[in-house]
Amino acid sequence: MSITRAWAVLMALSLASTAIAWSGAGGVWAALAILTLAWGKAQVILNRYLRLSQAPDISRGVALVLGLFMAGVMGLAVAGG
Template identity: 55%
Template sequence: MGATRAWISLMALSASTTLIALIGQTGLIVALAILMLAWAKALIILRSYLGLAAAPAWGRGFAIVLGAYMILAMALVAMAGAA
């Protein structure tokens, strides 16, 4: 993904996050949606701007760690929402 395309993707994801926040809803679904958008933005930044697309092994490693972290964050949000 080129830098311009990555930037456009990041802007679209950021606009989506802002729209969700402006709607003013709260709850589990909204929190999980915002976390998923953050996850997507982090992957774009890692691959496009930090150059991990050129180093597939490192990219997979970072993606696995980031994925584990996001799954943990989503599980904590889900547990807090269930309480």
């Protein structure tokens, strides 16, 4: 993925997050949608800008830790919602 395409993906994900937040949608589903978009943004940043894609083993480990963290945060969003 080129740097320009990565930037475009980040912009699209940010606009989607902003649209959900601005729409006034509340509750668990909005929180989960925004967290999912943030997870995608984190993956783009880690793999493209920090070049973790060049170290596949490390990339998988970081993706696992990030996935566990996001699952925990999403679980808290569901429990608190």
